[in-house]
Amino acid sequence: MDREIVKLIAQAGGIAIFPHVSADGDAIGSSLALALALKNAGKKVIVYLEENIPTVYRFLPGTELACFYDTQDEVMDINIALDTGDVGRLGTRGDAFFEAPCTINIDHHVTNTKFALLNFVDDMSASTGEIVYTLLKKLKLGIDRDIAACLYTAVSTDTGGFKYSNTTSETHRIASELLATGIDIGELSQRIFDNTTYTKLKLTQKAIELLELHENAKLAAVAISQADLQATGAKDEDCDGIVNIGRSIEGVEVSVLVKEKNAEEVRVNLRSKTHVDVSEVAAAFGGGGHKRAAGCTVKGSLQEVKEQMINVLKEKLQ
Ligand SMILES: [Mn+2]
Known part of the structure; x- marks a missing residue:
């Protein structure tokens, strides 16, 4: 993880988080996890959505920190794009993203265009959730059960339930630490994977x-x-x-x-x-x-x- 990014986030008072359009489990889970951790650290934090959170992820903690962008909204110190490979994936929020004096792009897509002022792209990470986990560790922010549930959602969905070839021993090590917080993975998995309409x-x-x-x-x-x-x-x-x-x-x-x-x-x-x-x-x-x-x-x-x-x-x- 880039030291400059860690330092800037640690110093910021207000941060807005931008998951990609048609947000999936990784985009939503990593965004809510980061938002909850930053809020616990006393920061002003908001997650700007392109669409409503998909029904399947609405049970996650932290959804109260997410909303739609309004041009009247206060400009934050830092805007962070998560799991977003290029500006197009910001959808209609592209202009809003670049309003902040500092923009950060944290992602794991090999095709990432590094569109922000500071970019951390690790295509060896199976999910952006894994990167956010590492970021929280570097920021020395605690991972409580709510944050763990969001990160577990991110990590497990982008690996197809730890089945895809992107899954590494690091993925499992992180999942293990998330489990140690006491999250109920039976319930989480049922809600995420065995739940249809x-x-x-x-x-x-x-x-x-x-x-x-x-x-x-x-x-x-x-x-x-x-x-x-x-x-x-x-x-x-x-x-x-x-x-x-x-x-x-x-x-x-x-x-x-x-x-x-x-x-x-x-x-x-x-x-x-x-x-x-x-x-x-x-x-x-x-x-x-x-x-x-x-x-x-x-x-x-x-x-x-x-x-x-x-x-x-x-x-x-x-
Ligand atoms: Mn992803």
Whole structure:
């Protein structure tokens, strides 16, 4: 962890935290954990959201510190972006982020563009939660049960419940220390991983119906339109995890989910199993991510973008 960053955070009176758009468990968990710890240290702290916190993470401690940005809000000493690979992932909060005299970018995406004044990017960390854990240790801030629950959410979701290849012994060492605070991981895991809604299941059913296999069944593709979302009553956040269905199929190396955002834009989620670097593919389209999980937003119709992705991925698979 960068000493300058630790020093500046220690000295700051007010800090705002910015998780990425379509915030996942790592973005929400690490943001709330850092917010709670800084608040315990007597600092003024706020988490600026792009959207409402996904339903599944609303039980987490610290959600009362999160809200939407208002142009009337006081400018903080430091704005910290967490788990955010590039400015685009700040969504509509880009201008707000750069208002503070000091900006810090803490992340683990290999494609991070280092857009802040100070940047700490560790792509060997499985989650931003791991980095925030280390940061709290360097700041000598205590990790109570509430903070541990948030960090455990971050660490466990970005590793797919400690199953993905990004999981290291350090990941488990941190998880072990979090468990030692007395958090109930049975309850946490049930809320995070074994918890779905009927509409999400309907969307999953639709996605399986729409799933196509290409390139000798090494490539799985699903295209979800706004009409599909409306027909199933699903929300955007319900698409989280759908891309993993394709990857789980025996013999599939790459899975792609293309989701219509609106008439002009399509969100693309990419997953690979063992060797294709999907962060390169996402970066070529202005997005980013990790070797085995990445994403980008592409202009065009759903059908056009789907075909474009299939063509690019076919080449990668050869
Ligand atoms: Mn992450």
